[in-house]
Structures are given as structure tokens and as C-alpha cells.
Amino acid sequence: MEPMINEMFQSMYETYQESLRIIAMHYKIPRDDVDDIVQETFISYYKHYPVNMSNRKSMLTTILIRKCLDYWRKYRPEIISMDSEEGMIEVGNLLHLVSKDIADTVVDKEKYKRLYDCIMEMRDDWKEVILYCCLLDYTSSEAGKILGISGTACRSRLMKARLELKKRLGPDYKDY
Helix, strand or coil, X not given: CHHHHHHHHHHHHHHHHHHHHHHHXXXXXXXXXXXXXXHHHHHHHHXXXXXXXXXXXXXXXXXXXXXXXXXXXXXXXXXXXCCCHHHHHHHHCHHHHHCCCHHHCCCCHHHHHHHHHHHHCCCHHHHHHHHHHHHCCCCHHHHHHHHCCXXXXXXXXXXXXXXXXXXXXXXXXXXX
């Protein structure tokens, strides 16, 4: 039974490894680290999910995205302002992070500009929680610790910011 699982896993690796590399490069993972993150993704999948699972691609993509975000968290533990150059770059990636299939996402510059303008017009405390919870993918508790507020306060601010975005963007709004 074990050789059959190994063959299935090898086949899965050969099928999906290239598309996962592309996604990792999309997240601006340095080329030297892309293979490591892709292999860590497969190891994590192998440890926690059956090889013959029907939605392998989406699960692998989800694991990979989390690994990419964790990679960047290690190198950016300091507070980032949305008004800084780094914050602007992160906002530029917002549309990629809120889409369902990151590999197929194409940035629409007008929507990006509108979204960016809406966020920049918001209160500073709302901008901060959008940055940490939606762009950098921290949990409410993690973002709250960084911002010096409780997780509950962070969730409350995020909810209010989302409602404001929904009001301002109308049909262009995607709940994330």
C-alpha cells in the first residue's frame, strides 16, 4: 500500500509543483527560496491530508500562500505604515490577496486606484487594521498585539472598515 501512496504523491508533485512555483514568485519570494517553500507546502499537505483528496490544487495553493505570508512575516515584524512606501506596495497587492484563485488574478488599475483612494481616506486606525488583517494576513489577535489594542477592538475596527469600503465601492466591493 505504501508504494502506491508514494507514487500518487510523486505524481501530484510533478503535476502541481510548477504552478506553485509561479504563485510563490508572484508573492515575490526570492528565487533561492521558492523551491524550499514549494517543498514545505507538499510536506505540510502530505502530513495533514490524504493524497487522493479531490481538491488538492486548492488546498496546496492555500498552504503555499500561508507559507509565503509566513516567509514575509519573518522579515517584517516591525510596524508598517500605509503611508510609507512599503505600505503602498502592500496595498498594491490587495486585489491579489482577496481573490479566490491567485494564479489567475489580473490587476485592474482603475479598481486598484479606487480601492487605494478609499482606504487612504479612511481613519488611520481603520487603515492599520486593513493593512495587518487583510494585506499581511495577521489574525485579529496578532494584529491587535502589534497595534497595542485587544483582538476584539481589532475585529471591531475591521468590521467598521469593511462596512465603509462596501458603502464607498458599491458593486466593486468584494468581502475579504
